[in-house]
Amino acid sequence: SAGTDTAAPAGSDVLTPVTVGVIPIADTAPLYLGLEQGFFEDEGLDLTIETATGGAAIVPAVVTGDYQFGFSNLVSLMVANDKGLPLKVVNSAVASTGDVESDFGAVIVKGDSPVETLADLDGKTVSGNSLNNIVDTVMRASIDRLGGDSSSISFVEIPFPDASAAVENGQVDAAFVVEPFVTAAIESGQRVISYGYADFDLNLDVAAYFSSAATVEGDPELVTKFQAAMTKSLEYAEANPDAVRAIIATYTATPPEVLAKIVLPKFPTEFNVDAVTALGEAALKYGVVETAPDVSTFLP
Amino acid sequence: MLSVRGLQKIYKVPGGEVEAVRDLTFDLAEGELVCLVGPSGSGKTTLLKCISGLMEQTSGTVELNGSKVTGPPKSMAVVFQEYGRSLFPWMTVRANVELPLKNQKVPKAERAALVDAALKSVGLDHVPKSYPWQLSGGMQQRVAIARAVAYRPQVLLMDEPFAAVDAQTRADLEDLIRTIWKQLGVTILFVTHDIDESVYLGERVIVLSSSPTVVQEDLKIDLPAERDQLNTRALPRFMELRSHVYAEIQRAKLGPVTEQITAQRKASLK
Amino acid sequence: MLSVRGLQKIYKVPGGEVEAVRDLTFDLAEGELVCLVGPSGSGKTTLLKCISGLMEQTSGTVELNGSKVTGPPKSMAVVFQEYGRSLFPWMTVRANVELPLKNQKVPKAERAALVDAALKSVGLDHVPKSYPWQLSGGMQQRVAIARAVAYRPQVLLMDEPFAAVDAQTRADLEDLIRTIWKQLGVTILFVTHDIDESVYLGERVIVLSSSPTVVQEDLKIDLPAERDQLNTRALPRFMELRSHVYAEIQRAKLGPVTEQITAQRKASLK
């Protein structure tokens, strides 16, 4: 890849500017890597990464065309699709590790908690970062699959950074957290009872890159270029975990010693259609969407 | 010049009405100096507020130079009884006196001269940079007087302007008012509690009844035009006049004169 | 009873100092009624504020019954020159007068009697439910007086308490003060601008020089104890005394007396 760093794209001097709105977490490392490695430049794209802390700021910007692409979890995109928002999924982004013993998202409990599995959570209080979204959908599905009763559980919203403290202080019985808080929780003596995403499906696509319908229809060439660059970036990230850890340090505030220990997600280039279909059905079952997405048109 | 006709003022208060002024009718000729006396609470301040267009009367009219007064006329200046609150605490003494002139766009040099002269005439040329709240009560009141004097109004309404100043200063200020009046030909309506003062100062003294108020007496002061603190006050006619006013006020205080009696008196005066 | 020794007050103002009172020394015996006169701005209000412990003097001492005054003593009441601002606008007239008594935990029935009597004595028994801002200037001032009277203090300080009331009411209030003074044996220090009033009211008149202030004259008023508006004022001795005070004030106004001269005068008085 050393060659691509310096080689100017032959033929076209002028790069097409493209802005992607993302959340600055480990999940979006491939995009940063792709920028660093020049994969976007190779495709004739002049990439600008804009960060936001959630979809609330990214989606409107993509819809208005301020950003050409955005990053969001899949259930949010299903909801948007359900509400008739003109958004299109264009590329895979991040998925569970395929390992039920180690993933980047987990349900944690206090070290001395009697809770052993998701099925023991009946009647208890559980937190997720945002309700009626991917986190509680996968938890509910797993609980019910294990013979528990997800409707007996009261879910509350607690942001990932504060969830471990809430578990420790007994304010919630269990919490869904993602890295780096999974590692931190385990180190402080808390226990993982379920790697939530992997438990739902070993290879669950958690989030995706999307664009507006207007961009997809009006500038298919741009989308193709983005997809090509993204694929290269995802492959590169998947192959170079150390590079991933290194680049995360540049755009997050996670201390390096923590970064060295966290579990990285998978960066697939293709969607796991079955898992997405199951996720859609779960979202429908738990009332997150009114109609399950038609996966054949929902995915690119 | 200034004509008050059938003026009535009723204050609306929660749970009732207060008829402060019942029926006042009198005229001020151009360049007259008239003193207004009356018991405490007889509506002198109320009357002044109506004349100056600051408050709307309940009925009756006030006319200045033939046109109805509906808002404060520019050519009028008022010295308020509550002198302390009529000075702006955020301005120095000088700025307080200067403000109306500045507002009238009087050129700077002329303005400075007028302010200096006015402050000097009330004996306050040494404190122009002080703030009102750094002054004694009497000094504050004199600032308010200086402001009115510097403004050179056509009509000057003064509500007990000397209440807070000492006897000597009061005498000086009385003479100042008469001097200004003669020099500038300004029309003055002067409210006071001091009977001697009303006689000494005025060309006419109007005595108000107690509330609800009517004009109880309208007395011509036939003293010489040139007055002087020592000699004028010693004149037998002065003594007569002050005794008359005193008696009238005492009568006023005995109780509100009924409209009937007032009507009679009015008729008899014509 | 009340002893003022070498009192000096310097106001600090941005960019300098104002020496309002230079050196005041005098005594009030228990149950005395002393009038204080002096030119406008001579520091009468300042002096009263120091005596009542509302303001700290720069140097000198004030002693009440042998102990230094450092804060407002409970047994003292003050009627302020700025009467309008000394009344609580959120309380009715009655509540204003009643408040100090309530604060002293005077029983309800006694309180009501005291308030009624005080309001009646100043001629305001018809407006107890009005608010101060619904009253005329003179009425407001009388409310402040009623409040002090109802309080039955041991020492009563009054700062031009009659400035806003009419002549007739003033005469009535003067007699009221003398009556209260005789009945209750209260010690009174009374600031006024009216020379006749000071002589008529006081057992002694203290004349202040103009600022920076010293005592210019301390005059015993040797009039009969029983006074009456018509006869007392007509006494030749009354005329003499008022002329004397008048002359002193005029002298005071001519300029601040130097400390030296004051010292001489003090020596010669002993």
Added chain:
Amino acid sequence: MRNQRSAAAGPKAKALGLGIGGIILFFLIWEATPRLGLVSDRYLPPASEVLGRLGQYLTEAAFWKDVADTMTSWALGLVIATVAAIVVGLIIGSSRFLRRATHTTIEFLRPIPSVALIPLAVLIFGTSIESTLLLVVYASFWQVLLQLLYGIADVDAVANDTAKSYGLGPLARVRYVIWPTALPYLMTGLRLAAAVALILAITAELIIGTPGLGKQIALTQSGGAISSMYALVLATGMIGVLINLGARIIEKRVLSWHPSVRGEVVL
């Protein structure tokens, strides 16, 4: 009042000393809370650790860049909001008709949280500084406006009559009477607004992700760098203290005639 006078000897030094004393007391309590195990130090690190981290930040150029970004939004937003509120306030405040006619609308718009306007802001301005500005302006505008309206209502009747009787027209009265009377209220409004503007600048950065201290706080939060996060929160608070200090100095100058300021000099 008595103690005010005894403080006359070096009152400024004494005030400063007390203020610093209060801050030290606060830090001591903070230090003790995790050390005594009242709260786990994984969730609330002791003050010393956070102060150390803050010290480190102070040497980093990136930190100062964030501070500059936040302060730019703050200052711009505050100025726009204040100017707008003063103009609107003086117009509405001096007319009884407008005061009544706008009442419903103002009371309806005022409690709408700026944060609820984030989608709208992003929709109109994207994630540029204007989005943050919109939120800052919206939130602080009402603070100033309302205080100003109350201030205008407080104009002394006699003072206003005096001005009217001397022929001061509505504009002159605004300048010479209404404005000075409302100024103390306005200063309080400004101090309220200054804090709200800072809060909104940080909150907007936090949620929208425009560059500044807020974004950095969000990053440290999601990155689990807890002492860094508290160090940044501390920095935010300190900026608030500095802003208030500045406001106080301006106030002392502008309101030297006002009882709240002069009372301490004279009595």
Added chain:
Amino acid sequence: MSPLKRIAYFFGLPILLIALWYALSFGSTNFFVPKPIELAQTLWTTWIGERFVDDVLPSLGRLAVGLFFAIGLGIVLGLLIGSTRWLRNLLEPLLEFFRAIPPPVLVPLLMLLIGVNDSMKVAVIISGAIWPVLLNTVEGVRAVDSVLSDSCRSYGIRGFARIRYFVLPAVTPQIMAGVRQSLSIGLILMVISEMFASSSGLGFTIVQFQRNFAIPEMWSGIVVLGLIGLGLAIIFQFVERRVLHWYHGLKEITHDS
């Protein structure tokens, strides 16, 4: 004022603005910008019924408790701090420090110290709504009329009596200015407090709508907030007229002329 005029004043400008909005949004198809009629329908279907009882009422309850304490504490602390110079010097930097911390940052800390419960949400409301009352009270106490203050002192009215009969009424106009600010800030913080560690409430619901792209519903939630604010303002005005009748009398001498 006649009732008719009152109604005209109340609805005049809002109707004008809605008409303008209607005209402007006529041809618009923007997903994020609602239309008046659509919004009115959504408002009705979304908030009337179960949601009102489950989400709006509990929020209002917390708001009421929070405001009660914010106003009470603000007045008490304000009187204390305003009349005690050393206390003011001691606390002012600290108070300014806490005032500058954005609630979204404060929430995790309060969660840590108080827990995930109604008390925490009430604490968030207090933490923000207290400032206008506190600041206005402090400033008001500092600016009380000197002659009135002297009157009190000379009559030996001190301590609690001084507060009750003098300072408190004198400062009430300023306090009311602060309270009015606090009402809307409290409402804002009610929303913010429900954005974290929550599972129901008006604020929570609005944020849910926003996240789930239920845009008309989200706007209808904002309208509900505005209406609640308006309701608070009307209650407030009623109370203020009562508490400050002397003040309005005092000031309206000229305003009416």
